[in-house]
Amino acid sequence: MPHPLLIRPLTPEAFAPFGDVLEANRDTMRLINGGTTERFHALASPDVVGEGARVILNIFRGQPRRFPYHITMMERHPLGSQSFTPLSGRPFLVAVSLDEGGKPGAPQVFLAKAHQGVNYHRNVWHHPLMALGDVSDFLVADRDGPGNNLEEVFFDTPYLIQEPAL
Ligand SMILES: NC(=O)N[C@@H](O)C(=O)O
Numbered sequence: 001m002p003h004p005l006l007i008r009p010l011t012p013e014a015f016a017p018f019g020d021v022l023e024a025n026r027d028t029m030r031l032i033n034g035g036t037t038e039r040f041h042a043l044a045s046p047d048v049v050g051e052g053a054r055v056i057l058n059i060f061r062g063q064p065r066r067f068p069y070h071i072t073m074m075e076r077h078p079l080g081s082q083s084f085t086p087l088s089g090r091p092f093l094v095a096v097s098l099d100e101g102g103k104p105g106a107p108q109v110f111l112a113k114a115h116q117g118v119n120y121h122r123n124v125w126h127h128p129l130m131a132l133g134d135v136s137d138f139l140v141a142d143r144d145g146p147g148n149n150l151e152e153v154f155f156d157t158p159y160l161i162q163e164p165a166l
């Protein structure tokens with residue numbers, strides 16, 4: 001029987017064990033360009049390791065997930081962080097897990113608003129991109145370079161997510 005999961009609002013505090021929330025946080029704001037631009041400075045810092053590693057920027061075009069949705073696996077990137085910033089003006093789902101002896105614990109699911117992105121810290125368990133509603137584009141900063149940067153674990157019993165109330 002799948003384990004049902006609740007969906008929580010995405011906040012910097014709740015997401016802190018897993019990474020950073022990318023949003024126009026006034027505490028980070030500095031006026032630039034003669035006062036014509038607000039710079040929300042250093043919301044996160046990409047982290048890539050290994051000889052020949054580099055930070056790259058990508059666009060991911062995600063198909064919307066259908067519900068009820070089963071989380072059957074989680075992944076992590078041991079060699080680099082990975083961030084997702086929505087470009088299509090729609091919210092999306094974020095699922096992350098604490099590490100339990102090298103395996104992902106129960107997923108924690110957050111609803112990211114259309115103006116919120118996330119930066120998964122290096123080696124943090126997360127579910128692949130979960131777009132909502134329609135095909136959605138995301139700006140993704142992650143790692144390119146040699147070495148295996150993907151570890152996947154499949155759960156014995158899936159977890160169940162019901163359609164989020166948007
Ligand atoms: N595989 C890939 O590049 N995407 C995943 O890492 C993901 O988190 O969506």
Ligand code: NI
Nearest residue numbers: 075077082128
């Ligand atoms: Ni990933």
